[in-house]
Amino acid sequence: MSETVTLLVDPAPADASGDFAATFREVDATEPAVRVGDLAGQRGDGVFETIAFVDGHAQEVGPHLARLANSARICELPEPNAAQWRQAIETVGAKLPATGEFGIKVILSRGVDRGPAPTAWITANPAADQTAVRTQGVEVVTLDRGYARDTAERAPWLLLGAKTLSYATNMAAIREAHRRGADDAVFVSSDGFVMEGPTSSVILRSGGVYATPSPSGAILHGTTQLSLFDHLAAEGRTVEYRDIRLEELLAAEAAWLVSSVRLATAITAIDGVAFPADLAETAGFNAYLLTPRD
């Protein structure tokens, strides 16, 4: 048992099948394992997923691998072999403790500059303690994302909708939120539509209906949001994908940021103004999200 696991993965062609154990090599996370010429580090040129591992179960592996494949397609990377990644995730999971929460990160890079093949690795680390944000919520600020709502359709080379390693802006947005005394951010399009958080999806409840911004090319499709919407729909609630203007978020009954490892966290303030948080419903969301999900 180890709390930290790092596995280098030699990416197999998408149509390869069988046992992929020979394509994995465990390394010590404190040892150098990547060349300086790898385009992941040189240009943020690759895609990734973060998968929660809760009490021995990797959550939503199928949707995460589907999104990884979609990101790879947008970035014109070779299609990842889902069977190989499933086995890699199982291999990592078998080394982790059977209780507790971990984050498993899957990275697929374009590979070494001028090299012929992509590189890949998978890491597992203990998740930070999420108790406070899950039970008390987060204060957010709204930040202009710079793009208009329809930009992805017009300019696919901007790679909106792909979860790429070019994440410096997402991290800068969180720093800006901290600078303003908040915990996190909600990106708003230049034409006033709610988009997503830097590392999360946005869900609001309005008139008893749950809504999230339409999955357009400009927004990452949230695996946790999707799982929660499936759960809510199964319970008979109404869920909607549609355009949401900032004014609607500000007037909502409740709203959440949801993501794979932190799960659901209620928004308690927006731009310094208190916002109604439904902490009881948040607890219910997280109770569901902590159950084994595929």
Place this chain on the structure above:
Amino acid sequence: MSETVTLLVDPAPADASGDFAATFREVDATEPAVRVGDLAGQRGDGVFETIAFVDGHAQEVGPHLARLANSARICELPEPNAAQWRQAIETVGAKLPATGEFGIKVILSRGVDRGPAPTAWITANPAADQTAVRTQGVEVVTLDRGYARDTAERAPWLLLGAKTLSYATNMAAIREAHRRGADDAVFVSSDGFVMEGPTSSVILRSGGVYATPSPSGAILHGTTQLSLFDHLAAEGRTVEYRDIRLEELLAAEAAWLVSSVRLATAITAIDGVAFPADLAETAGFNAYLLTPRD
């Protein structure tokens, strides 16, 4: 003498002085040298510069290090120690052949996730043969950058104006150009202003005056463009920084993409329409740009 040099650099505080040799460690570029947890590869979270090394001379080291410092400031990374980087560049240069063209890449990463310190490295590789693009020019397509002209001022968390490792979009833009049968791209703001190429600055000549888009926060200040403008001004030509609408570029007498390693390349077509290239003037630009410059 080696054609490829890789030096790991242990970043010194900005105010440290003296001999930094003990902070450098040469490694083989084909060997792993970076941890998987390094934020350069995990999130494109770092900054870089590419410096031309021509016949034994590193070009424009001062302006490149000034821009690196500016990028670091925008990204809230520790200020790089210019003396240490100068020595690192000299150390690399001393190992390179005295003739020929090389690209020296300086990378400053936020460091290992949850780690306390930034990481850094510097690499040198032979430049690709630039003869064809310097003498025959490039065909470009115009691509919407998605942002309005004034976005950087409004939204500094987008890190526009910093040369970050989050470069996946720049690479995708060049792939899009190739897909359309062109060699390179010119980004245009969503409100119709010429910005820059994915890895170059844009200069045009109109009425005998040389102009480049105003160095606003949304455009990377071009070191090669600046050097060329200094040269042109010293020769008595008029150079201007100002807003340039796409229509003006399309109507210009000549236009160039300029960058550190490729140097000046004349634009010979825009969006599939032939464009007047001044190849004689381009040759003059490159003759100057290949002389030792500081």
